[in-house]
Amino acid sequence: MPADLSSAPLSFAWSNEIAVSFSDPNAQPRQLVEKIWSLDYKAKAALGLACLEWVLFRLDGHTDVGDPLQRVEAAWASILDKGYARSLDFDDVRDEVNRKGDPGGPRQKALILLDDLHFAWGKSRTALEWTAVKSAHLARRVVPASSGYEDWLERTLAALSAAHPCSAAFSHSARTFDHSAEPPIPRAWFESLTVPLDEAADRAAWDAFLRGLDPADNPYLVLADELRAEGFRGEPYRLA
Numbered sequence: 449m450p451a452d453l454s455s456a457p458l459s460f461a462w463s464n465e466i467a468v469s470f471s472d473p474n475a476q477p478r479q480l481v482e483k484i485w486s487l488d489y490k491a492k493a494a495l496g497l498a499c500l501e502w503v504l505f506r507l508d509g510h511t512d513v514g515d516p517l518q519r520v521e522a523a524w525a526s527i528l529d530k531g532y533a534r535s536l537d538f539d540d541v542r543d544e545v546n547r548k549g550d551p552g553g554p555r556q557k558a559l560i561l562l563d564d565l566h567f568a569w570g571k572s573r574t575a576l577e578w579t580a581v582k583s584a585h586l587a588r589r590v591v592p593a594s595s596g597y598e599d600w601l602e603r604t605l606a607a608l609s610a611a612h613p614c615s616a617a618f619s620h621s622a623r624t625f626d627h628s629a630e631p632p633i634p635r636a637w638f639e640s641l642t643v644p645l646d647e648a649a650d651r652a653a654w655d656a657f658l659r660g661l662d663p664a665d666n667p668y669l670v671l672a673d674e675l676r677a678e679g680f681r682g683e684p685y686r687l688a
Contacts, residue, residue: 449501449595454508456592462553464546466589470557470582477585483605484581485620489572489627490527491612495604496565496580497523498638502587502597503558511551516559522668523566525661527632528654528687531680534668536566554590561586572624607641655687 469475484492501520504513525532538559545552561583568576584601591597612633618625631645634653642649663669663685672684 449505453502453505453591453595454510456594458510458549458551459592460549460554460590462546462548462550462589464543467546467553467557470561470586473578476578476581477588480584481581483609484584485577486614487605487608488612488614488630489574489576489618489625490630490632491608492577492580493565493569494527494633494635494638495608496561496576496583497527498604498635499580499583499587499601500558500562500565502591502595503554503583506587506591506595507551507555511555513555516555516562518666519559519562519668521661521666523562523569524635524657525669526566526569528634528658529680530570531675531678532670532684533566534670536563536668538563554586557586558583572627574618574620574622574625577620603641604638607643611643611645651687658685658687661685 473481484495487495497520501517504516504520507513519536522533523536541556541560542552545556547553561579565576565579565583567573568579587597587601612630615625615627615630631647631650632654634650635657636653637650640649661669663671675684
């Protein structure tokens, strides 16, 4: 992400009507829906998190993003193992933040979408794909054109489509989907966009990510001793 992502003026359009529109599947860009629906389940989940990070880094310095980024960090860890993250429920919804240029509006929407994505991920719900679409759409609304987000999104969708195509067994109308056979995509991949897949590099990226986490500092991560007590397989926060 560009170092100056947060420095542009907050000139994006925002209102209660815009915020509510994210609840309407028909209000999401059709081309974006089609491209994201063509990806496998874990790719949709990881893409959604990556797009929400764009939103939060855009808002950094204009509103508090410390807590939201800790939530996103925990959600990334849960992509590898659901046991790593605690609940990411967000219920502090306030209509008064939905004003033009108010960073509280998209911050709130990002937290709502993160809650939705994490809940769907934990239950293997197919509705997660809609949350991924909405997350990418939210970033389009608030990230300035000069940031390179659109170019990154197009390149990312192309790389994901090549490396992580949607399973033929996936049904958009089903309630859940067994995604256990799909490889988890590390956060670092969204910087390299490596195709074809490099399993060794992805494993090393996941291990580095886990080792960099501090569950004592992040309240949304489960402590290693708790994980061991719950029967966690292997050494918590280590992959290699």
